[in-house]
Amino acid sequence: MIVVKTYTALLVIVRMSQPPKKEWLEKMERIVDRRWDNKNRWWTVPNQETTLRDFVMHFNNEPVIIEPDLLKKYHWIFENFTVKLPVDSTELIERMKMLMKLNGFSHRTLKAYSLHVKRFLDYSKVLAIQVETQHVEDYLIELIQKNCSHSYVNQALSALKFFMKDTCFRKDIVYQLPRPKKENKLPDVLNYSEVLKILGSLSNIKHKALLYLAYSSGLRVGEIVRLRIRDIDSERMVIHVRQSKGRKDRYTVLSESTLLLLRDYFKKERPEDWLFPGMDRRKHMTERSVQKVFEKAREQAGILKDVSIHSLRHSFATHLLEGGTDIRYIQELLGHQSSKTTEIYTHVSVRDARRIQSPLDRLLQDEGRGKSEKGKI
Structure with missing residues (x-):
């Protein structure tokens, strides 16, 4: 699977499966002005029509995901191109995991995000390429109505943002969605x-x-x-x-x-x-x-x-x-x-609270002291 997306004034070409095949590297070497970015582990090429035509000529039979904005801009170049966007949820989630690994996410976060996305897709009952903002909003409201903690809902939103923006190139879906206000909860402490x-x-x-x-x-x-x-x-x-x-x-x-x-x-x-x-x-x-x-x-x-x-x-x-x-x-x-x-x-510590006397204790002490003094008279 190859991903093509914009990157400042350049285009990025990333091969998602590792290691790259020999014939794939040979094809890349035929593209004019390509550059290998060792830090990000991807190829860059000029963002221009001639380069894209060159790319299409060499990679027409490869399964490729093209960024939607790029596809729209150069639709006449890609109209006869074998463009493939995975529609299977399992394949998309696996692709997200690979992207998360490349971005240095922890195993715990990777697992949590994958489960959030799976629950969302099971709930919405639509393909990832068909997801709209309303689907995400409905799902988040459902979580809140089920009394899920705000931190859980926030994590679900973060997972869906990464999935839609970085995996499916659909940043318009989750860009302006608000986050639930963080709950102010105190931790449970044992004496x-x-x-x-x-x-x-x-x-x-x-x-x-x-x-x-x-x-x-x-x-x-x-x-x-x-x-x-x-x-x-x-x-x-x-x-x-x-x-x-x-x-x-x-x-x-x-x-x-x-x-x-x-x-x-x-x-x-x-x-x-x-x-x-x-x-x-x-x-x-x-x-x-x-x-x-x-x-x-x-x-x-x-x-x-x-x-x-x-x-x-x-x-x-x-x-x-x-x-x-x-x-x-x-x-x-x-x-x-x-x-x-x-x-x-x-806010949990009672170090300073111990020094404060409850007004009830003071009231009862004063009442007892008054009775004692009255008995002496």
Whole structure:
């Protein structure tokens, strides 16, 4: 599959299947003034009629996707050309995945976007080339009416924007669609005794080590399962978190009690590469497996709050803040790009709230004091 689209004053020619066939490269070399862009991994040619005629002459039998505006501008050149735009949803979604990989999207985002697009196409019951703005609007309204969170709806819109604009060259469909206003929700936090109950509820040393790390180092569940033995630096007492959210590395704190537990775990389980291998020891545990470990621990601890394993990360940040740790250090430990993300814990912390006396308590104290003084007279 070849894609032809405009790029400033040039045209871009991208071959979507890798590696390119020898005969395809030979055809490209026959086009005058073509240039290879090593950074973007595509060919560029002048945006002019003579170049396009040259391209059509050599690639007429290839399956090609032409950008709609370009097709409209040079319709007399392409009228006898074998232009093919995939109509099969599966093929289009696979093409989107390939584009996302080329753009450096994470595997998690790639999977989420693919599912959003599939749900949309199943809901709208139209081919991708037939999608109109109204179809997208109806789908987003349906999600909101189903009480999906605004962050979920926003992600769905981002997926559809990438799909329509970058995969189908239909930027007109989603260009002006508004995003739902971001919800101002506070994270669920466990108190100290609840954390202790959860950590103490499990006897399996591997499961206990997982939850100790989640709370003591403020790690995301995806970061925990992807830890390798070499990431635990016992001399510096830090954990090296590699290529996490936003493809960033960072260091976070390694607690002494967690290190002791990890040493016991290592002696018993003998992991070889992944700190927490799965059933197939060549692979790490799945995130869902760790979530189930937390759910079991929460039930055994008798915690009724609607919390998840991510709540241990929230609790880590909140308890550090209540303990007097500077919010800038907490931001670094959590790996937040913006301090505004970390500042949400100032709304959860009860450090300053404890100093404030409720007016009811003051009222009842004054009433009791008045009765006491009246009894003395």
